[in-house]
Amino acid sequence: MSFTGKYELQSQENFEPFMKALGLPDDQIQKGKDIKSTSDIVQDGNKFKFTVTIGSKVMTNEFTLGEEFEFTMPTGEKAKTVVQMEGNNKLVATVKGIKYVSELNGDVMTSVVTMGDLTFKRVMKRI
Template sequence: MNFSGKYQLQSQENFEAFMKAVGLPDELIQKGKDIKGVSEVVQTGKHFKLTITTGSKVIYNEFTLGEECEMETMTGEKVKAVVQMEGDNKLVTSFKGIKSITELNGDTVTHVSLL
């Protein structure tokens, strides 16, 4: 399955705990928890370009499956991460003891963060 496309986030699990773990202040967590971000993905083979727009915040990350890369978090912090694909519709990102799972089902993206 190719992830290329533009998606509006439909649901998030563990949003507040995840944002606290990456260092986002409580007032920004409260403001952001009801904003449905838009993700634009361009996939070429194992290489991904990802642009996430949440309100006025835009984050751009680029990675190749299975290779360590530097990614920007919602706080602007740069972290070393590895993104793997599980099955043909899940991207699993691991960094700083956090596991983030993005799942594509048709035209719907869901996001789960595990601490």
């Protein structure tokens, strides 16, 4: 299953408490919670390019499955991680104790980010 496509945010749960726990300032959290974000994903075999646009902020992460790369976190901080594929529709990575799981089912991608006992969930639809 190919992840390639453009996805638009449909819903999210626990955005504010999760971003606060990450250390984002309240003004950025308030701006970010009401903005519809989009994600452009290009998959070429084991190579991926994720471009996330939230308002005027654009973050890009490029990686090859199973190879270490520098990941840009929502705070702008960079950290090294490795992304693995589970099955043919789930991407999994752990960065600085935060677990990222993105699962594609048809045209819907669900991302669950877990830090300790706090979980942030985003549902995006291919457009």
